[in-house]
Amino acid sequence: MTVLLAWSNVRSQPAGFAGSFAAVLVAVVLVGSSGLLVAGADRYPDLDGVTGLLVLSALVSGFVSVFVVAGMLSLHVLRQRRTWGLLRSVGMTPRQVRRLVRAEALVVAVLAGVAGCVLAVPYAELVAAVMHAVGLTPRGIPVEVTWGPFVPALLLGPVVTLPAAAVAARKAVQAGPLEVLRDSAAQQRLMPWPRALTGMVALAGGGVLLYLVPRVPAESAVPTGLAATMVLCVGASALGPVLLRGLGAVLGAPVARLDPGPGTLATASLTTQPRRAMAVASPVMLTVALACTFLFAVTTSDAAAGVVRTGPSVWAAPVLVGSAVAYTVISVLNATAMSMSERGAELRLLRSLGITPRQLVRAICWESLIVTCAGALLGSLIAVASLTALGEALTGEPGFAYSLPQWLGLVAVCAATALVGGLASTRRARRGALSP
Structure with a gap:
């Protein structure tokens, strides 16, 4: 039944x-x-x-x-x-x-x-x-x-x-x-204790793996670093609503000053519904963390060994990252569409209070960009922690080789996807009739 x-x-x-x-x-x-x-x-x-x-x-x-x-x-x-x-x-x-x-x-x-x-x-x-x-x-x-x-x-x-x-x-x-x-915009329970416990245990486990990266045999350093990234992603995802509420307030403050009306709306939406926003930020965080760890681990390993890749071997790392990025694009589109589609009544109410469709567009754009930046920041911090430990294991110094254009390209793809998903899923509510 x-x-x-x-x-x-x-x-x-x-x-x-x-x-x-x-x-x-x-x-x-x-x-x-x-x-x-x-x-x-x-x-x-x-x-x-x-x-x-x-x-x-x-x-x-x-x-x-x-x-x-x-x-x-x-x-x-x-x-x-x-x-x-x-x-x-x-x-x-x-x-x-x-x-x-x-x-x-x-x-x-x-x-x-x-x-x-x-x-x-x-x-x-x-x-x-x-x-x-x-x-x-x-x-x-x-x-x-x-x-x-x-x-x-x-x-x-x-x-x-x-x-x-x-x-x-x-x-x-x-x-x-x-x-x-009850019709309440704010979530009543932001962090249940099982989720908080899972997050803290995962962060502790990730810290242990980071400690082990420079101390395991050289051939096991990269797999251990990737494992540390994955475990830290588990912890950050579990604690994500709390982290995203804080990051949303910090990243949203300059936006609210730059564009007072739409920027304030975007920041308020993130701080009152961090779980909903985390559904979009989570795949961005995962992709940036895993892609940067894998790409720059290969770069750091090559630099430590004095290897210069040419020909087909150059494509090895991008192939793996490409599949992760493609999955992220689909995931962010899905998450954005689901999180935004339920806000039709909210957007129509804002329009009835005098907010113009153009202001709503700016608010949705700011919200999408803040969420993407928060996810990218969390993922980057996780990758930096793993790569620093890996650099110490490979070179003896806590540093690593990286490519700023590759990092910016990852963030740009995630941001563009979130913008497209947010604007497409709210088009009817922003421009249609005030009644559903």
Whole structure:
């Protein structure tokens, strides 16, 4: 009965589940295609380096998908808080609400997993063609459809969505029926203690890994540094609402002085709804942290060894980063569209109070830029911590090689994506009729 109700909800509210569906779909496509390419490349000894790159790309995609899907499901639960309140007021128990949320997530995961496995085959062929065209592989990688690579890809959806759904389900039943129905802009519980504990433990674990980076064998320094980045990202994501509220106030202060009306609105939106903003900032933080750590770790390693990359080897690091950036673009678009689409009534109310559509455009632009800058700042700080420890391990000094244009390019892509998503999802509310 619960599964049938969940299926009915997914069918009747496709827009509400679109973000989670797209996040799982892209993750399954990336993991499944990497598995197909690894299976094809295993036959050729001269492709061993490419195999490691593909495996690392799949691991990064799976890691990022955990945070993206968790953010999408959390946004969905926050958007549907009145629905959960109505269901509880008519007799649905908290246990039944939790089961319904998990069942909805499972339905979305299965649908996205099947669709992702179908799309993984042509995507693998496209990646193989691109890698051969740029000279990264001496020959084309054959793509053969076998069941082996699809098993982890199909399992990825439920493995990622069910734990995220369990966390989201707790949020759905935290407040009583009447409390959930209150129309309040500010979030009542910013940081539940389990989330705070998870964040503190993850930050402590990341600190331990940073301490170990200069002390492990040289061949283990880079993997340990990447692991430290991932664990620190877990901690920053868990503590994100608190961090983003503080960063939003700091970054928004000069914006409010520069553009008083729209800038103040943007800053107020971030400080009253930091969880909603963190759904957009989280993929930006992850991408900047992982991409900078990987790119500049390679650069630092090459500088320490006196290696100058030429030819196809130059493309190795950008290929991995490219998949992460592509995932970020889709994730930020989804998160921005979901977070902004529920604000139609808010924007129409502001218009009825005298704010012009042009001022609303500036407010949304400022908010998107502040969120992007906050996520990029958190990710950059995490990357700097890992790279500093890695530089000490490789060169004996706490420094690292970096490329400012590459960093600016990452931030620019994230900012442009957030701007496009925010403006596109609020166009009707900004320019349409004042009544929904």
